[in-house]
Amino acid sequence: MKTSIALSLALFAGHLSAEDKLVGGPYVVNVGQRSATVAWVVETSQVSIGSGPGTAEKTAPVMRAEKVTFTGLEPGKTYYYDTLGRDEGKGSFKTAPKGPAAFQFVVYGDTRTRHDMHRKVIGAIVKYASPEFVLHTGDLVADGADSSQWPVFFDIERELLRKAAFFPSLGNHERNNPQYYEFFNVSTPYYSFNWGTAHFIVLNSDIGNVSSSEIARDSFWSEQTRWLEEDLQKSQSADFRFVIAHHPPLTAVARRQGDNPQMTALMPMFEKYKVTAGFFGHDHNYQHYLKDGVHYFITGGGGAPLYDVDKPPAGITKMVESTEHFVVVKVEGKTARVEALRLDGRPLETTELAR
Secondary structure (H helix, E strand, O other): OEEEOOOOOEEEOOOOOOOOEEEEEEEEEOOOOOOEEEEEEEEEEEEEEOOOOOOOOEEEEEEEEEEEEEEOOOOOOEEEEEOOOOHHHEEEEEOOOOOOOOEEEEEEOOOOOOHHHHHHHHHHHHHHOOOOEEEEOOOOOOOOOOHHHHHHHHHHHHHHHOOOEEEEOOOHHHOOOHHHHHHOOOOOOOEEEEEOOEEEEEOOOOHHHOOOOHHHHHHHHHHHHHHHHHHHHHOOOOOEEEEEOOOOOOOOOHHHOOOOHHHHOOHHHHHHOOOOEEEEOOOOOEEEEEEOOEEEEEEOOOOOOOOOOOOOOOOOEEEEEOOOOEEEEEEEOOEEEEEEEOOOOOEEEEEEEEO
């Protein structure tokens, strides 16, 4: 559904029917300079199963994603929306600015388990950051095919997603499930977008869930790699180029070193096309490396059980620590600052990125 509107500070997205229950959002995805999609998820009913008549050993919600796409918006402007006609359906977002602009975004990931810790991470982001948009490095939930887990994710994320645009990447725990694509209005598992003079590339590193066929997996990776190189070539005029994916190309977790050879093989391309920084998840800790001019950040401290950082790669390691955290990136002109923050707001590390 697409709707053209006059430039305005108030957007009206629709109303929830009496029999439906809001279980996700509202939130905003696919935000550009002149368009954005307001989305929310409703529960229409529940289905129970059991090993005998009248038993209910497992219950799952039946959900539907509602979406409205607005066009004709103004770059770099804040808009307010109302999806329900009451407070729980209200929120705001800012469209992408055109040309040079100061802005802030947040990166975090691996929120799939330890819901109490996930809630603390989101509470800290809301308290200590003011992002125009957020990037999730994947593993939003423990099993993307289990519909009962998505309302938990959305409940925890509610206050953050009501005030910042959301750009997710696929983790292996999403299982490449259709619900991920439906909820976040994602048409392809990899995509790119611009914000000011910065270019962002979101990759799908979860090759294992692409297909049960090795031929199909190899074909997918070849296609995505060709698309990546073309996208990087086209974005050489950007002041910054950021890459986001779930699986990291290198890690300090000894038992996982060498696990992602396809991602590791992309590092020469990142160097060739002068990628500023990559943000990854999968390993539940904080890691930062600098290799041949490219910064690699692993930010997987969003709630899942922490992993040790027991074997940092020699010669390129800037910092590793096994702790919950999130990353704030502040872009101003030709410079950007990456601040990794603990949940009490204290800095883990601050890094200056030059154009």
